[in-house]
Amino acid sequence: MRAIIKAAEWTLGPETAEGAPKEPMYEAECTSCGEQSGCTEGERLPAEVWALKHTGSNPAHRTFRAVITSFWRVSPVEGNPYRELEAP
Numbered sequence: 001m002r003a004i005i006k007a008a009e010w011t012l013g014p015e016t017a018e019g020a021p022k023e024p025m026y027e028a029e030c031t032s033c034g035e036q037s038g039c040t041e042g043e044r045l046p047a048e049v050w051a052l053k054h055t056g057s058n059p060a061h062r063t064f065r066a067v068i069t070s071f072w073r074v075s076p077v078e079g080n081p082y083r084e085l086e087a088p
């Protein structure tokens with residue numbers, strides 16, 4: 001019961017801080033050699049194309065780990081004492 005009350009005092013949403021990605025970050029990693037595509041924000045196609053080209057250059061490397069990263073923030077709701085402590 002106490003856990004439910006505590007959960008009601010906080011809200012979870014996307015991170016909105018300056019510089020935080022607005023869209024998920026997509027990346028592919030070869031499970032054979034560990035090489036990575038690099039991250040792209042909001043677009044998965046570059047990681048997919050990278051994986052296809054990587055197999056083209058290394059025909060035995062055919063499995064990849066797709067990594068999708070989003071950033072979240074937990075914020076106090078109205079009535080949570082932390083809300084007033086953090087107010088500008």
Ligand SMILES: [Zn+2]
Nearest residue numbers: 030032033061
């Ligand atoms: Zn590889």
